[in-house]
Amino acid sequence: MARYILRRLLQFIPVFFGVTIIMFAMKNIVPGDPIKLIAGDKALTPEVELSLRVANHLVETDDQGNPILDDEGNPVPTPLWKQYGYYLDGLLHGDLGDSYSRKLSVTEIFANKFPYTAKLALVAIVIEAVVGIGAGLISAIKRYSFWDVLVTLVTSILVAIPAFWLGMLLQLFFGIILKNWTDGAVYLPISGAGGPASPFNDWVHYILPGITLAAVSTAYAARIMRSQLLEVMNQDYIRTAKAKGLSRRQIIYHHALKNALIPVVTYIGLDFGAMLSGAILTETVFNWPGIGYEIYRAITQRDWPIVMGGVTLIIVIVLIINLLVDISYAFLDPRIRYGAPKDEG
């Protein structure tokens, strides 16, 4: 197992280089000069523009930090491979550079925002796991019952509703209509993640965005759970268990569930990775200070240090989560063993 994990960790390295090199290539291909975008519609004076390029390592400089000019008096742009070198060098020192537009360090921006994304993702994934698996179980066990029909119906609706629209409906109902009905006694906060100016405890702010973020995935998780469990229940070994005279409860919890869970866990795991990469729509609707909107804004503004930092962060997260999901298979299904020759497994 340890060897397997080590091997997987080593695989991170080529993936990481591959993605960052693609990012650097895109930086060169995608139109839009980040420095010209700093002042928005307004043109910068040439001196200021040049100083900004110097400050952001976009032009070559001499030892004193003055820009090197070519024969025609134009600054020499730093070649991409050198920029990549600066980037890697910074990264190894834990420095992702500064945002072009806001002069804040990228490390600091993500250190502030990622916890919000992570906590929200955690809330959503708990909702997804508990409600999704629970509802799937009920509808599979009580197949064709009222509950099964209800779960099927609700999941169909949830899958069809866009997250931002659901979010808006929840905001309208719990934030405005409920508040008006109860004369301000009972309601939920519409946006934000709490903080000193909010009348609520911080955790209350997680309820609506958590539900919104989890909604679609929960529906999928429930459906996958239902179909997997039904499929497993038709397997030979389940029939054997029945023949042994085990109770239905024992069969489901000790024999069927673990096997049926594998695809569900895969789905939830991948989904968790996606949620940790930020959820632009949910974050926008709930004004959530997470990384999703930050990266989106950085892309539109060509704020490359944030884009690069964000992508780096997301790669690491996704790789780790995928590894954890793979490892979890071994616990769910003893036949799956890693790091040993196949015929022994």
Next chain:
Amino acid sequence: MKRTAQSINSGENTELDYFIANPSCIDPYNSGDIYGNMVARQVFDPLLEFDFQEKKLIPIAAESLPSVEEGGRRFVFTLKKDRTFQNGEPVNAQAFIRGWTRLVNPKTGSSPSAVAYYLMLVKGYDALVAGKTETFTGLSAPDDYTFVVELSAPFEDFPMITTLMCTAPAPEAALQDFESFYRKPIGNGAYEMVEPWQDGEYIRLQAYEDYQGTKPNIKKINFTIFTDTETAYREFRAGDIDICEIPTAQVRETEAIYGTSKDGYTITPGHQVALGDEPSVYYLSLNLNNKALADVNVRRALSLAIDRDAIVSTLFEGNRTSAGNLCPPGIEGYVENQWAYSHFDREEAEKLLDLKHPRDANGMRDLSFDLLYNQDGYNKEVMEAIQTQFKEVGVSVNLVQKEWAAFVSSVRSADFEISRNGWIAEYPSIDNILYSLCYTGNSDNLPHYSNAQVDVNIMKARSIESEEERYALYEETNRMIGEDVPYIPIFFYKLSKVGSARMKYAYISPVEVESVANWEMTL
């Protein structure tokens, strides 16, 4: 749900909840957008302020208006003597010299300020901005409370520049620790920062106890940062925000619920929707290097072919004003309908086009243009309306939509035929519009317009002492540009702000940057 002890309704102090988008900067050093400036205005007092209601400059940190010497090349400000920064440092002439030098010096902080150019005309700017020196030679302090500014060329309206937040004074503390000052500036204004700016979340201010000016009525301000106006507006409807932006599609509905402000700027209970004119203009830039567009009759005809009123009333429910010239309302030098061709007259347009470009058998002319715009906001709808209106006079238009970054690159490299642009007056004078957009060689002069007489007039106007004569010349120059039609003005923007019923009195200025010190709220 449980309410904690921090509940805003049970507190003893009034607290203002104000919608902003995430500012790019709140330190005057780089505060370029309205939201950053709005925060900075509470924390800092600039030398002067422009009173949009009375249309005149009033002293804030200065004792009085400056004396203008040497034909508009030298300005002497006398400062109020009792003022201190929120850390106790005195607000003297050195504080202004420090602030202005800090703004222009590219070695301040990790990278140079993008708004330093406002001080371009001050002597010594070039050497300082190029990093050749650390002193700003055009600034001096004969005594502690006299601040002297010398310009390299006359500019009678220079005092207007000193209303901008980037010209605020800086305490010693700003030089000692750039990073912490950037997040938690220490100013000379009526409010101080409670804690550093929480990027993307909030900025909290409280009244500065030792402030020597008029004490503010509202004791706390909470600037809540939103990424989405729609969400902010729902928070407003739920009663959690006091001053909010209205989403464009909901302006009429909001007016019906909350009542319209009488003058468009003042918010009182029952008259809570402020829809006054803003000094900003939406226009098309015509690239004069294009062969067909080099013909003034074509440009005039295109401008006449646009039915501005139809665009304004159908797409914006009237929450824009048709533009009769390039200079927006509310600022010095604005006069209605100054441009001879900035109105709708399809017949006249046809006549002008018939001169050289008669209609062919299909009813179209040999004129076709690419119309470049960015995909945000209502641009697409406006551009489609213009496309249809141009087609009516036989001119075909090919719409080219680009996302913002690609769009900016294209217009900056003059890679367009006609492009959609906008301009917000940076200081409240027509000079800003004419100089930035129409002076030969200026980088924001996207059409590459050049008229020697216009250049001469602008420079001449800048040195005329009499305000009346000065603006007469600016207006004449504006009409002159109107004959040349390098731009096609479409509309002027309007505010779309709403205040809660808790606001007893609030005044939103046309530039959306104002001190809230004289605002009043009920608990």
